[in-house]
Amino acid sequence: MSDVEGLSYRSAGVDLDAADRAKGALKELVARTRDENTLSEMGLFGGLYAVPRGVGDPVLVSSADGVGTKLKIAFLAGRHDTVGRDLVNHCVNDILVQGATPLFFLDYLATGHLEEGVVTEVVKGVAQACLENGCALLGGETAEMPDFYSRGEYDLAGFIVGIVDREDILDGSRVRAGDVLIGLGSTGLHTNGYSLARKIVFDVLGLHVGDLIPGLERTVQDALLAVHRSYLPSLRKTLVAGRVHGLAHITGGGIPGNLPRALGPGQGARVHTGSWEVPPLFQALQNAGKVATEEMFRVFNMGVGMIVISSRDHADAVANELAAAGERSWILGEVVEGAGVELV
């Protein structure tokens, strides 16, 4: 052992200077997301955010999420500026369904070897989506973990805090049997079903990320990296007008797994699967993978990323507001007495 050279943290694979430099490059990006309640600069231990005034009985709504194996597509495509947007938009939607609008966001980025350019691209996506959603990027953690992640790979998770007045919480209590389900389009798979989609696209079809998906005029990477969209801009006005009885963000578990969480006790839903056009991407995946239709609906959003529950009387007004916001929507079905989601 006497001939062993002295060890340092750098020789063990961790470069604290590189981490500092990457964080420095992000400061300006992050600064752009600051709002009047953001009290801290980056680099402190924790981020500071004043509780906004003017909310009668303020309730914080918080959610944690990851991007999942959609990241693998980003690695293959070498495109790192979209996954941060996926993450933020996903989190924004997750608290929106309880009636909350975002205050701030923190990200967690873990990688085996910190490549400054990649980290900057990833956080650029996070910061951009924070800006678009009016959400401060308050902090985050960039972890360099040698021997943990494969070369060129990383994991990305995030955490959002929003606010809602207690009387405006959407918790299923406003939903009535007979209410209509209004579906809003997704941009693609959003962030769910990627393990199955990758198996179909790469293993069954043997495609590369730059290849066209059979029957579609889009490459694998363009189709599978389409950004998980935020429904906040389209729904903000309708939410404030009080015409929303409930919202369901269609993520893992699909419509059958997510819609029940927006309903009250003793309520189920009937969804007419012919009421909207399932985008060709899902049909291509189903055909190639010979996936059962029931499984497709349990794994994928099938073209519907958000469901608005509204009274039948207000359905037209809601649809008009959505159209005015540039949103395509469909009446998917209705709330019924019972339990579960019946796909008809």
Place this chain on the structure above:
Amino acid sequence: MSDVEGLSYRSAGVDLDAADRAKGALKELVARTRDENTLSEMGLFGGLYAVPRGVGDPVLVSSADGVGTKLKIAFLAGRHDTVGRDLVNHCVNDILVQGATPLFFLDYLATGHLEEGVVTEVVKGVAQACLENGCALLGGETAEMPDFYSRGEYDLAGFIVGIVDREDILDGSRVRAGDVLIGLGSTGLHTNGYSLARKIVFDVLGLHVGDLIPGLERTVQDALLAVHRSYLPSLRKTLVAGRVHGLAHITGGGIPGNLPRALGPGQGARVHTGSWEVPPLFQALQNAGKVATEEMFRVFNMGVGMIVISSRDHADAVANELAAAGERSWILGEVVEGAGVELV
């Protein structure tokens, strides 16, 4: 392709039912961390937490962190109930140094294949530490990501939100040249320096996790899995009494990297490295790895996990309060005019 069997999410490596079962087993654990402001049950999209009343000008303090490669020791030891405590305590300390006490916590657990028993152990640790710190475990994400993590491995990150009255924020502005630095003991490496420590213990010394560390009567796994402690219980009373001018949580970057963040502009610190006894674990690591002393102080906490900055007049009162809370402490040095940390 006609002989390919129909694919399902399970065949692609994701078992939604197992995820549901694991989450079910955790419900009771998590329920124990609820407090009067926790409005939501697990399983909703986002967690609900009422802004506590009685804080004059409430500011939220939030931090994200991971456990880092300390997880590798947990994998090797097959011990999964401590890393969650590391994570929560780390986050609690990170917001404590800004004067905040915790409200709620969310975790992110990502793994290649979801093993229910392991997930339950990990979240048990998270929930236990949340209880100990008076912090609600409000939610979290358990992600199954095939082809991402090695068999039996996972990553664990967390996000905390705490609260502080704006006038009680610790931001360096109360710190004066001449203030004393009071060090509080760490339990071991806490959650920093593990990439270097693993290299020394496993590569240089060739030890297994069950072996004794040379010169210590502790095994590698016991020494390296010692739980990152929370300083909240010991410091709560002293904080409330207003006798704390600043706090520094000694994490990655060591004393030189973290102490400056607690100081005001134009201030530095002089730390007498002989003022406390560096625990034998650090000496064993330094000797075996032939690590330069300066590097040791930059990578490890060297036995000091938290530094309290107090006026010289109050130093005795603070030390007495800490002793009454069962805490060992040392006067490490003082705040000086200038910049940076001088180790003497």
